[in-house]
Amino acid sequence: MDVLSDAIAAMRTGRPHSSRTYRHAPWGIRFAPSNGAGFHVVLQGSAWLLPSGDGAEPVALGPGDVVFLSHGRGHGLASAPDVPLEDFALAPDGSWPKTEGDRAASTVLLCGAYQxxxxxxxxxxxxxxxxxxxxxxxxxxxxxxxxVELLGAELADAQPGSDAVIPALLDTMLLYILRAWWLREQAAGHATGWAAALRDPSVTAALYAIHDDPARPWTVEELGARAGLSRAAFARRFAASVGASPLAYLTWWRMTTAGRLLREEDLPLRQIAERAGYTSEFAFSRAFKREFGVAPGQYRRVRAAG
Known part of the structure; x- marks a missing residue:
């Protein structure tokens, strides 16, 4: 797995939702804070993004502009910065409400949300x-x-297979948005932290090795060899970019992988322990509880109930 795709898959829960909406000025929508992330695309006309927080300035959006709000902060979207906002509400089934096409609409939006x-x-x-x-x-x-064009067309005119196509396109859009941001940061010379890590061939080689086979009993020497660096040089370089030592990140990723398997797969704990790099189910349970605060079985039951 490449690291960007893996990072998304590790966090994502449930199905993403989206809608194509038509607005007549003046209009304003208030989106409440959430645990997810969302995007807005202006297909036609213009809009203003109104971020929350002290000192946050409105952002003017034109045709084709894309905005992604990664941390689930509440925000507004409106035809002008001073327009009153109405609370956004999901449909009764939890999906985004649909609106009928209207050629007279001043603004057409494509909006989506990820859990x-x-x-x-x-x-x-x-x-x-x-x-x-x-x-x-x-x-x-x-x-x-x-x-964007493919997703907009599916939402405007649902066809056989749209229920499968739309979530796949939403996942694709999320990856393209993140890739576009990452490439822009690199081109502008602003890449730091993980954006810089994914640009460093040595660090990337080690990350790919960890993500490709987290169960392997990696050592810093082995990962350094993958990176083409000495043990000490690799450890310093990895920690400076990733923010954690190679083995600390390996443990974190193993536990994250185990948590996802417990949420999504009906596998015996023994198999999950093996995939997370533990030969002993007891050792795995102890490590998992230290990381998550609950035993694997309890974590699975709570997530299944929620």
Whole structure:
């Protein structure tokens, strides 16, 4: 698995939701804080993003602009910064409400939301800014634009298979948004932390090794060899970029993988322990409880009930 895809898969829970909406000025929507993340795309017309928080400035959005709010903060979206906001409400089944197409609408929006497990937020996502704004520019983010067009078409005119196509396109959009941000930070020379780590071939080689086979009893020497560095040089470089030592990150990723398996798979604890790199179910349970505060069986029951 590549690290970006793996980080998303580790946090994601449930099905993402989206809608294509048509608005007549003046209009304003208030989105409450949530545990997830969301995006807005202006397909036609214009809008203003109104971030929450002291000193947060409104962001003008034009046709083709994409904004991604990674930390679930409450925010507003409106035809103008001073328009009163109405609370956004989900449909009774928990999905986003649909609106009928209206050629006379002043603004057409494509909006979506992802459910994420904030308790195991991957540091790659935790480092994102509150608002990722990707303005529409000719020749940039072609893959993201294609995904937007495909998703917008599916939402505007559902066809056989749309129930499977739409979640897949939403997952694709999320990865394209993050990739676009990451490439922009690198091109501007602003890459730090994980954005810099994914640019460093030595650190990336070690991360790929960990993500590809977390059950392997990796040593710092072995990971350093994958990175093409001495043990000491690799350990310093890895910790400076990732924010944790190689073995600390390995343990964190093993436990994160185990948590996902407990949520999503009906596997015996012995198999989950093996996939997390533990030959003893007892040792795995002890390590899991130290990390999550509850035993694996209790974690599985609570997540199944919730």
């Amino acid at each position: 994420l497990d904030r308790a195991r937020a991957h540091p790659l996502l935790a480092e994102l800014p509150e608002v990722v704004h990707l303005p529409a520019r000719v020749g940039e983010h072609a893959s993201l634009r294609s995904a």
